Every structure is written in C-alpha cells, then in structure tokens.
Amino acid sequence: MSFRRALALAACGLAGGSVLFSAVGVGKQPAHGAGGDAETRSAGAAPAAAGLLLLPPPASCPAAPGWVERPAGGGGYWDSNWDRREPLALINRKKKNEETGEEELASRLDHCKAKATRHIFLIRHSQYNLDGQIDKDRILTQLGREQAELTGRRLASLGLKFDRIIHSSMTRATETTDIISKHLPGVKKVSTDLLREGAPIEPVPPVSHWKPEAVQYYEDGARIEAAFRNYIHRADAKQEEDSYEIFVCHANVIRYIVCRALQFPPEGWLRMSLNNGSITHLVIRPSGRVALRTLGDTGFMPPDKITRT
Known part of the structure; x- marks a missing residue:
C-alpha cells in the first residue's frame, strides 16, 4: 500500500x-506538469x-455520529457536553460584570458545576412467559421469580443507600421490580413508559432473525433516546452527595443506553448480550466522564439459574 x-x-x-x-x-514528488x-x-x-x-476524506467515508463534536487523544472522540450540562454551556458568557470580570465568570461556572457522582444500576428483567400474546400475560416464570430474588439479594448485599428504583411499565419489569424492592425496603419505586422494550436503532451488522418494521425504529428509537436523555446525565449542581439509582428495564434499552453513555456507535448495541436479572453498572462523574463498572453481571447466580430469554 x-x-x-x-x-x-x-x-x-x-x-x-x-x-x-x-x-x-x-x-x-511528481515533476511540475507531469x-x-x-x-x-x-x-x-x-x-x-x-x-x-x-x-479531503474519500467519498466513501461514513459521517461521524451527530452527537460526536470534537476529536480527543488517541484517535477517539469525547463530547464533554454530551448531556448538555457542561458548565460553560449553561451560562451566558456575554453577560459579564464589568467590575468583577473573570471573578464573576468563575463564580457562575462554579455554581453550575456538578459536585456528586451518579451510580446507575441497569437491571434486566427476569425470565418471563414467552407464550403470552399480550403484555399482561408475559408474567415471570418460577425461575424468573427466583432470578429476581437473587438480584435483589445481590443489590442489598452491596450496602449502598439506593435513592430510587425506576422501572419500565411492562409487566415483566414491574414484577421484577416488586421482588427486588422487597430486599430494599423504603426505596421509592417509579414506573415509566419511556423504559419499555423496543427497537432503538437499526443494528450494524444487521441480523436475519429479527427485523422490525422501519416505523418501529422510528417510533421506539425516539422514545428510548428520550429515556437516555431524561435519566442518563451527570448530577445536578444542587446534588451534594453521590447517588445510587436502579433502573429495571429491558435488554435492548440497556444496551442502547450503554453505547450512548460511552459514546460508542449506538448501532452496535446488538453486539452485546445480557442475561435475565443481570446488573450493569454505569458511573457518571461530576466532570461528565462515564465509566462502565460491570456489564450484564450474573456472577451471583448459580449456573443453573442463568438464562438469556
């Protein structure tokens, strides 16, 4: 070459x-006129x-994702304002006190800076009845209920002060949440339609066994992206202590969120696989940096209790 x-x-x-x-x-170099x-x-x-x-880039180059803004070291990219909470993006820099100058700017920046770290625990629902024709019939199997118990015990054993459990409004996620919450008394539960299962974005490479209609990507994708923007971000500037939050939802939603949070191409979400009742742990620092502590952990389950349906 x-x-x-x-x-x-x-x-x-x-x-x-x-x-x-x-x-x-x-x-x-070629001679002039050659x-x-x-x-x-x-x-x-x-x-x-x-x-x-x-x-110039060759015509065959794919465009960079719209949420990528600038290059970082090592040939990769990191958009520090990915959650639109970067302090410089939150203040009007044209509004300046003529007397205090830079001191005024520093004070305003400090007022907008996050101080705490958010720990996001993404739980995939347990095994459920695949024969159910509608959502209310897709209840947890006996094994699924055992899986949820094991997940609840694992979360309780971490000794963390969980702030809330936000869960998908679908039956299998709601039942998983109810079982987990028995091991975390006093933790508030919140149901949302945003975290319901769906087709987030057409996967690359494509798969032959699962091909939703294009309109499903259009509708589900917007909702799941809204869930990401609503729940996955750095802490509010008013938050003084680190927080620990649990989200009980679905494999497609979790995989998409992980890709978006790490600023990996979201089209790669289907390259990951998650077991039922698994725990995925994301950490969002005050700076906006994001780390993946665990992905789909089920090491706390006996081998005969692990499924991926």
Whole structure:
C-alpha cells in the first residue's frame, strides 16, 4: 500500500472535514506538469505546500455520529457536553460584570458545576412467559421469580443507600421490580413508559432473525433516546452527595443506553448480550466522564439459574 493510500485511509477513519497530515517521508514528488498521482489529484484535493499535504476524506467515508463534536487523544472522540450540562454551556458568557470580570465568570461556572457522582444500576428483567400474546400475560416464570430474588439479594448485599428504583411499565419489569424492592425496603419505586422494550436503532451488522418494521425504529428509537436523555446525565449542581439509582428495564434499552453513555456507535448495541436479572453498572462523574463498572453481571447466580430469554 502506498503511503498516500495509507493517508487517504487514515483520513477516512477520522471521518472529519479536510484533514491535515505531515508529508514528511512521502517520497519523490511528481515533476511540475507531469500529471501527478491520480489518488491525490482528485477533484477537490488541495495541492501540497510547505511540506504539508492536505487530503479531503474519500467519498466513501461514513459521517461521524451527530452527537460526536470534537476529536480527543488517541484517535477517539469525547463530547464533554454530551448531556448538555457542561458548565460553560449553561451560562451566558456575554453577560459579564464589568467590575468583577473573570471573578464573576468563575463564580457562575462554579455554581453550575456538578459536585456528586451518579451510580446507575441497569437491571434486566427476569425470565418471563414467552407464550403470552399480550403484555399482561408475559408474567415471570418460577425461575424468573427466583432470578429476581437473587438480584435483589445481590443489590442489598452491596450496602449502598439506593435513592430510587425506576422501572419500565411492562409487566415483566414491574414484577421484577416488586421482588427486588422487597430486599430494599423504603426505596421509592417509579414506573415509566419511556423504559419499555423496543427497537432503538437499526443494528450494524444487521441480523436475519429479527427485523422490525422501519416505523418501529422510528417510533421506539425516539422514545428510548428520550429515556437516555431524561435519566442518563451527570448530577445536578444542587446534588451534594453521590447517588445510587436502579433502573429495571429491558435488554435492548440497556444496551442502547450503554453505547450512548460511552459514546460508542449506538448501532452496535446488538453486539452485546445480557442475561435475565443481570446488573450493569454505569458511573457518571461530576466532570461528565462515564465509566462502565460491570456489564450484564450474573456472577451471583448459580449456573443453573442463568438464562438469556
């Protein structure tokens, strides 16, 4: 592969606008009027100048996801304002006290900064009756009830002060929540339609055994994205202590949330697999940084109790 070809591929990988690369070691340059290299002389390509080569991304480059804003170190990306709670984004920088100047700006920034860490525990519902034709008939199986008991015991054993349990309004999630909550007395339960199961976004690569209608992605995707935006974000500036919250919902919802929170391509959600009753632990720091502590943990269950239906 020629060096210029490698540069073109690198430009594609960055999927940005025109990308500037150092041309040191490019090799012998074509003589003036010699026609040049077809790969670097395509329409729209800028000429080399002052030891630098400017290459536009090839037409085949996929566009970067809309929620990616700027490049970070190591060739990756991190949008520090992914939850729209970055302090600089919350204040009107044009509004400035002429007397106090920068001190006023620093005070306003400090007022908007998060101080606490949020711990998000995403629980997949337990095994349920797959033969049910409507939601109210899709109740937990006996094994599913045992799984929920084990999950509840595991959460209780962590010794954390959980603030609330938010759960999908679907029957299997509600029943799982009711069993778990017996092990966490006093923790408030909140039901929401936003966390109901659905098709978040068309997966890449596609699968042959599961192909919802395009309208389902359009409708479910907007709702599940709304759930992400509503519940997954850094702590409010008024929150003084770290919080621990439980969300009982569904595999598709959890996998999509994990991809979005880590700023991975959300189309890859179906590449992950989650067991029934599993625990996924996300940590959101005051800075907006997000870490995945565990994904689909069922190590607390005996092997004969583990299912993935």
